[in-house]
Amino acid sequence: MTYIEFLDVYGGRLIDGTIVTIYQFFLATFVAVVAALTFGLMRLARSPVLRAVAVAYIEFFRGTSLLVQLFWIFFVLPLFGITLDKFTAGFLAVGLNMGAYGAELVRGAVLAVPKGQWEAALALNMAPHNRMRRIILPQAFIIMLPPWGNLIIEILKGTALVALIAVADLMFEVRQINITTFLSAEAFGTAIVIYYVIARFFVTPGMRGLERLMNRRIGKV
Amino acid sequence: MTENMESYPLSLEGDGIPMVRFQNVTKRYGSLVVLNQLDIDVSAGEMVTIIGPSGSGKTTVLRMLMTLETIDDGVIYVEGEPLTHMERNGRLVPASSAHLRRMRSKIGMCFQHFNLFPHMTALGNCMEGPVQVLGLSRKEAEERSLELLDMVGMIEKRDQHPSRLSGGQQQRVAIARALAMRPKVMLFDEVTSALDPEVISEVTSVIKHLVDTHNLTMLMVTHQMGFAKEISDRVCFFFDGAIEEQGAPTKLFENPERERTQQFLNAVLHAN
Numbered sequence: 001m002t003y004i005e006f007l008d009v010y011g012g013r014l015i016d017g018t019i020v021t022i023y024q025f026f027l028a029t030f031v032a033v034v035a036a037l038t039f040g041l042m043r044l045a046r047s048p049v050l051r052a053v054a055v056a057y058i059e060f061f062r063g064t065s066l067l068v069q070l071f072w073i074f075f076v077l078p079l080f081g082i083t084l085d086k087f088t089a090g091f092l093a094v095g096l097n098m099g100a101y102g103a104e105l106v107r108g109a110v111l112a113v114p115k116g117q118w119e120a121a122l123a124l125n126m127a128p129h130n131r132m133r134r135i136i137l138p139q140a141f142i143i144m145l146p147p148w149g150n151l152i153i154e155i156l157k158g159t160a161l162v163a164l165i166a167v168a169d170l171m172f173e174v175r176q177i178n179i180t181t182f183l184s185a186e187a188f189g190t191a192i193v194i195y196y197v198i199a200r201f202f203v204t205p206g207m208r209g210l211e212r213l214m215n216r217r218i219g220k221v
Numbered sequence: 222m223t224e225n226m227e228s229y230p231l232s233l234e235g236d237g238i239p240m241v242r243f244q245n246v247t248k249r250y251g252s253l254v255v256l257n258q259l260d261i262d263v264s265a266g267e268m269v270t271i272i273g274p275s276g277s278g279k280t281t282v283l284r285m286l287m288t289l290e291t292i293d294d295g296v297i298y299v300e301g302e303p304l305t306h307m308e309r310n311g312r313l314v315p316a317s318s319a320h321l322r323r324m325r326s327k328i329g330m331c332f333q334h335f336n337l338f339p340h341m342t343a344l345g346n347c348m349e350g351p352v353q354v355l356g357l358s359r360k361e362a363e364e365r366s367l368e369l370l371d372m373v374g375m376i377e378k379r380d381q382h383p384s385r386l387s388g389g390q391q392q393r394v395a396i397a398r399a400l401a402m403r404p405k406v407m408l409f410d411e412v413t414s415a416l417d418p419e420v421i422s423e424v425t426s427v428i429k430h431l432v433d434t435h436n437l438t439m440l441m442v443t444h445q446m447g448f449a450k451e452i453s454d455r456v457c458f459f460f461d462g463a464i465e466e467q468g469a470p471t472k473l474f475e476n477p478e479r480e481r482t483q484q485f486l487n488a489v490l491h492a493n
Binding site: 114116117119120122123124125126127130134135138139142217218 | 287288289322325326328329330332334336337338339340349350353354382384398399402
């Protein structure tokens with residue numbers, strides 16, 4: 001079987017898998033961004049309770065394996081009465097895991113906004129939530145964009161694990177093809193190329209574009 | 222607070238109450254005493270300049286008044302009302318954040334490094350406080366801001382972001398931004414120290430214009446001795462966290478009494 005014949009026969013399944021991977025990727029990214037903002041800001045809160053919750057979240061999701069977390073959410077949570085379908089469990093696990101790294105990026109970026117900006121906002125008598133929303137976060141956002149570019153590629157690659165709870169993503173499809181045909185080189189080789197193409201030609205340029213857009217908005221070109 | 226608060230009045234009464242009063246104010250960083258039992262009054266409409274060697278506590282005076290620093294002892298009053306404290310059950314207790322917010326609205330500040338918001342235009346910087354804090358409509362805030370940008374000579378740059386402005390231009394926008402809040406007391410913290418020599422005058426002339434045309438109370442920390450002499454009503458020479466000597470600018474610059482003042486002025490004037 002030539003590679004062209006391989007693509008002819010299995011191309012449809014590879015495309016279906018890729019579409020599921022892209023869905024998982026977008027939803028996991030959304031979860032990661034929301035979790036990172038929530039817990040990253042809680043990590044900076046004055047209340048020790050909020051800070052403790054944030055630290056617990058970050059420590060748990062950063063300190064244990066993503067695969068174990070995925071299995072936990074899918075296989076163990078039902079024992080506590082929380083049953084999630086595999087698709088939801090998949091992007092939730094990846095998103096929450098990466099969100100823990102993102103929370104540290106948010107925290108670091110907020111702290112990296114120059115002290116003078118906090119002081120100028122205080123001198124204008126801005127309320128703390130306004131100061132954060134209007135002055136600090138927009139600047140922190142620009143600071144954290146480059147490291148988020150890395151994290152988002154990690155999210156894409158992390159979604160490959162959802163195949164292990166039988167979400168029919170790209171990785172799941174190539175494993176199935178491999179098991180039934182033993183065309184390992186074709187199957188896994190194609191998967192590697194597809195992951196790389198998404199990361200290199202879609203995610204990275206997208207993040208660069210966002211960085212340029214945000215820099216233009218603060219008058220830097 | 223390590224001392225008995227009962228020796229401080231709950232508010233200042235009577236005619237001619239000062240716009241700003243520091244009473245027995247002490248600031249420490251660990252064991253380092255930055256300001257030692259400082260007493261100073263600033264009258265409404267007065268322009269007071271603070272000079273002195275670095276580390277003498279000049280900037281700390283302004284930062285405490287802007288509530289950017291807490292104080293360790295003493296009380297600061299603004300318009301006769303305690304700023305750092307508030308009354309509760311007939312005695313002074315440390316100010317709550319609500320009290321600080323109310324009192325802070327009387328004070329505006331310009332910084333050495335301008336601290337403009339980089340993600341907003343010159344006009345956006347000026348409108349931010351009036352819209353977000355004072356609750357003005359965008360139209361009202363824009364009118365007010367344009368008027369002030371015109372006054373500081375920056376109306377043509379209103380749509381530029383700070384990164385496109387020179388230091389002198391940024392500082393003028395910062396002055397307009399602070400004035401847009403209509404403070405009663407303006408603080409200028411070494412506003413020309415970060416500027417290239419050739420643009421210092423564009424900022425000092427704006428401040429001079431303010432002194433001439435507005436009845437603002439102003440406190441300024443500066444190293445520009447000529448400028449201080451020209452526009453101040455009073456000059457305070459700080460040394461080691463206390464006022465070593467103060468007086469009218471002609472007196473202090475031409476006829477200083479204290480030896481430390483003479484030494485400092487000699488050193489500064491020779492350096493120029």
